[in-house]
Amino acid sequence: MINFNDLIVHKPNHLIEIVGNPISTMGLLTYNYLLHKFQKEKTDKLTLSPNEIFKSLEISDKYEDLYEYLDSLLSIKVRSLDKKGKLWSGFNLLSSFEKTENGIFIQIPEPIFKALCGNEKEKTLYYTTIKLLEQRVYRCSYTIIFYELFKKYEKINIPLYELETLKNITGTQNKYKIYYDFKKRVLTPALKELNQFDQNFDYSFDEEYLGRKVNKIKFKRTSKNIIEISDSQISNKLLKAIEKSRKNRFINSSYSQKAMEKLLQKYDETDIIKALGELYKYNLEIRSFSKILTAKIEDIKNSNLTKIKEKTIPILDQKEKQTLIKDDFIEQEKSILDIEKEKISILIKNSGLPTNKRINLMIKLSEIKNLEELEKLKKFINF
Incomplete structure (x- = not known):
């Protein structure tokens, strides 16, 4: 079984911001996965199954695209310059x-092999740690490029970029010649997606002009305020629970201050803390923070109610006992069913199936009334 938390590569800095690198989500993720494997095995030669790559990165199994991408890497050159700006080496x-x-x-070439297997001191100075688990969530290939660029400069100020340099790095120098198009198709969507999932920072940019034309981009990085609730009466215990839960990127991207404040008026703080603790382990995209947290809280309340009922059931007759147990089971099943249906909905949405098939599956999913029917649907669509 793959441990996605282990999918990390200490990527040599000179392999970031490469001009001419084929731009595709599959390609960018694949090369980082290859670097991860070479670094982990400490070798310059590997034999890998394509299925291992597809499964590890959760990308579509398009074999021909993979082979074409590997073929294109044979011709991509990385050039190193000396202090005077003259060509020093290349591979x-x-x-x-x-x-x-x-x-x-x-x-892989010897220079890359040596760089990947450098000692820890060199990694600190000349490497950028890339987490493939974080990269996999991005749908836009440009987001992956900016993710690596910002990671590279995470501890220092992001440099001022010439517009043409950014176009070269993103492979759009001939695609979006007009700045408006580049901003609309590359900069804005990439930073929007990046901000959605990044747990630590929000990124934006300023434009610098030469005459009437934009010729430079200055990226700005601001720290995210993890705790946004304004009520000073909230306990430190709850604040810590919120902060911990938001370390989960899916919780962080869907978190709502207004939803939390409303839930605090409706539910006991102790139940909210327990629910946040369970959500911390959640590993799927969340559409509604309020809905899923409410479901978790209701689960906890129903569980507590069941324990109370179990203590009082002995003084009831057999018919009353069965009625209480049945009602409690139905309520609990509804909460679990809502959560499971939410998970299946996300899987269908991201399945890559034709639109009409996804629509039909979503219709079937909406008609499901119990967990037994849901299990039949899961087997039918092989989830």
């Missing part, structure tokens, strides 16, 4: 690849 991103019976044989 390609990939040395060779070959289809074999056991998978794909892949070899």
Whole structure:
């Protein structure tokens, strides 16, 4: 079983901001996964199954696209300049690849191998730690590029970029010649998606002009305020529970201050803290923070109610006992059903199936009334 938290690569800084790198979500994730494997195995040669790559990154299994991407890496050159700005060295991103019976044989150039296997001191100075688990959530390939760029400068000020430099890095120098199009199609959507999932910072940018035209971009980074609730009467215990839960990127991206304040007026603080503790482990996209937290709180309340009922049931007759147990079971099943249906809805949405099939599945899902029917649907769609 894959531990996604282990999918980390200490990426050499000179492999970030590469001009000419093929721009696609699958391609960018694939190369980082390859670097992760080479670094982990401490070798310059590997034979990998394409399925391992697809499964680890949760991307579509398009074999021909994968082979074409690997082929393109053979011609991508990385050039190093000396202090005077003159060419010092150069190498390609990939040395060779070959289809074999056991998978794909892949070899990287010696300079990349040496960089990947550098000691810890060198990593601190010349490497950027990339978490593939964080990168996988991005749908826009430009977001992945800016994610790495901002990670590279996480501890220092992000440099001022020439507009043409950014176009070269994102491979859009011939695609969006007009700045308005570049801003609309690249900068704005990439930073919007990045801000949705980044737990620590919000990113924005200012434009600098040369005459009437934008010629430079200055990126700005501001720290996110993790705790936003204004009520000073909230206990430190609850504040800590909120802060901990928001370390989960799915909770953080859907978190709502207004929803939390309304829930505090409706539910006991102790139940909210317990619910936040359970949500911390949640690992799927969340559409409504209020809805899922409410469901968790109701689960906890029903569980507490069940324990109270169990203590009082002995003084009731057999018919009354069965009625109480049945009612409690129905309420609990409804809460679980809502949560499970939410999970399946997200899986259907991101399944890559044709639109008409996804619509039909969503209709079937909306008609489900109990967990037994839901299990049948899960088996039908193989989730």
